[in-house]
Amino acid sequence: MITILYQLIIIFFLILVVLDMFKEKNIWNQLTGSIVIIPFILRLLMIK
Amino acid sequence: MKKNHKIAIGLLVFAAIISMLSSMEFTDQWKSDVIIPGPGVTRTAVLSDYFPKLKGEYIDTTVYFLESASPGGTIFVLGGTHPNEPASMLTAVLLIENVVVTKGRMIIIPQANLSGFSHNDPQEGSPRHIHFDTPEGVRKFRYGSRATNPIHQWPDPDIYINQFGQSLSGSETRNLNRGYPGDPNGNYTEQICYGIMELIRQEECDLSIDLHEASPEYPVINAIVAHEDAADMASMAILDLQMEDLEYNLEISPPSFRGLTHREWGDYSNTLAILMETANASQGRLRGRTDEELVLTGKDKMYVKAVELGRLYVPYDESGHPIEERVGRHVAAIRNLTNNLSFIFSDKEIQYHGDPNYYELMENGYGHYLLASK
Numbered sequence: 001m002i003t004i005l006y007q008l009i010i011i012f013f014l015i016l017v018v019l020d021m022f023k024e025k026n027i028w029n030q031l032t033g034s035i036v037i038i039p040f041i042l043r044l045l046m047i048k
Numbered sequence: 049m050k051k052n053h054k055i056a057i058g059l060l061v062f063a064a065i066i067s068m069l070s071s072m073e074f075t076d077q078w079k080s081d082v083i084i085p086g087p088g089v090t091r092t093a094v095l096s097d098y099f100p101k102l103k104g105e106y107i108d109t110t111v112y113f114l115e116s117a118s119p120g121g122t123i124f125v126l127g128g129t130h131p132n133e134p135a136s137m138l139t140a141v142l143l144i145e146n147v148v149v150t151k152g153r154m155i156i157i158p159q160a161n162l163s164g165f166s167h168n169d170p171q172e173g174s175p176r177h178i179h180f181d182t183p184e185g186v187r188k189f190r191y192g193s194r195a196t197n198p199i200h201q202w203p204d205p206d207i208y209i210n211q212f213g214q215s216l217s218g219s220e221t222r223n224l225n226r227g228y229p230g231d232p233n234g235n236y237t238e239q240i241c242y243g244i245m246e247l248i249r250q251e252e253c254d255l256s257i258d259l260h261e262a263s264p265e266y267p268v269i270n271a272i273v274a275h276e277d278a279a280d281m282a283s284m285a286i287l288d289l290q291m292e293d294l295e296y297n298l299e300i301s302p303p304s305f306r307g308l309t310h311r312e313w314g315d316y317s318n319t320l321a322i323l324m325e326t327a328n329a330s331q332g333r334l335r336g337r338t339d340e341e342l343v344l345t346g347k348d349k350m351y352v353k354a355v356e357l358g359r360l361y362v363p364y365d366e367s368g369h370p371i372e373e374r375v376g377r378h379v380a381a382i383r384n385l386t387n388n389l390s391f392i393f394s395d396k397e398i399q400y401h402g403d404p405n406y407y408e409l410m411e412n413g414y415g416h417y418l419l420a421s422k
Binding site: 035 | 052063
């Protein structure tokens with residue numbers, strides 16, 4: 001149960017970061033967003 | 049399409065590629081090591097045969113039986129409690145692939161905490177695998193983490209309160225050698241402990257040995273830690289080892305140091321409980337560059353400096369402490385403990401052959417004793 005809640009939280013923040021990447025005009029902030037989502041993906045899939 | 053949207057899509061593709069490449073690296077470490085049953089292996093089982101709740105779990109590790117037709121004692125050898133202490137698993141593998149038991153029987157688990165082998169500690173700079181040249185080609189084994197993989201057991205509490213009410217740091221909740229005697233309803237790691245305890249009890253093991261390594265600055269090193277019931281046997285074994293020019297310290301298991309094999313195996317079963325340590329620079333805090341060579345040779349100029357400053361509990365020079373020496377010490381100690389078990393309890397005699405002695409291992413190298421992988 002705790003794992004599912006954890007994954008839902010990750011999905012929530014993942015969506016926020018992706019949406020921000022589309023709103024963002026500064027390429028460096030967009031790049032930062034892309035780096036942030038990598039550990040989110042690995043945790044969402046419980047790979048690392 | 050706006051320019052920033054195009055860039056965002058491109059960066060998302062970039063993130064997906066990096067995630068995929070990282071996933072391939074991480075999941076590669078989930079693959080099992082090849083351990084080849086030698087001529088003495090009569091059958092295998094899995095830990096869930098003793099504790100069915102583990103069935104289907106990643107941690108359901110393999111148990112190897114080396115049995116003879118002649119009744120005698122039972123020795124249990126546990127490797128891989130801490131997967132970043134490679135001499136532990138490698139000693140168990142060497143026994144599985146070489147030993148033939150002619151009286152009594154030997155039960156071996158080479159990878160006690162399989163979950164710990166499925167990841168390592170990137171911030172420690174640890175290598176993911178170690179390799180050995182054998183007469184038939186290269187064999188590789190995983191170099192894992194000290195603790196259970198957080199993808200199997202999480203989150204860590206701030207403080208781990210063990211089954212005896214003692215407080216430990218939170219990460220110790222995933223340390224296999226803090227969770228004994230185990231709890232069938234406890235966390236993932238405590239359930240492995242319970243499964244191993246059940247094996248010892250159900251198989252009525254007379255002598256049980258947990259193999260470890262320690263950093264050279266750790267006081268309990270090149271040592272045999274014995275439960276008080278096993279102290280006589282361990283004392284005699286150490287005298288025999290000294291006659292082979294192998295120096296060991298004897299430590300009696302402290303009664304208040306709970307959750308460890310040398311204490312709980314002895315308290316919660318009828319076995320004679322032993323834990324052994326060798327010197328492994330790759331897990332020490334004073335080490336320099338951390339790579340496969342350090343794991344296999346133990347050569348480290350930082351430790352040579354540390355011994356000059358009187359900071360170590362083992363001799364250390366430019367020749368390091370190679371894996372052959374560390375495995376050789378374990379193999380020699382197992383041999384001498386078994387001999388003394390047989391000497392003290394004639395109805396629990398165990399005889400076996402096929403294991404190299406310390407000096408043969410040093411001369412031939414570890415890979416010489418690995419079987420061909422098909």
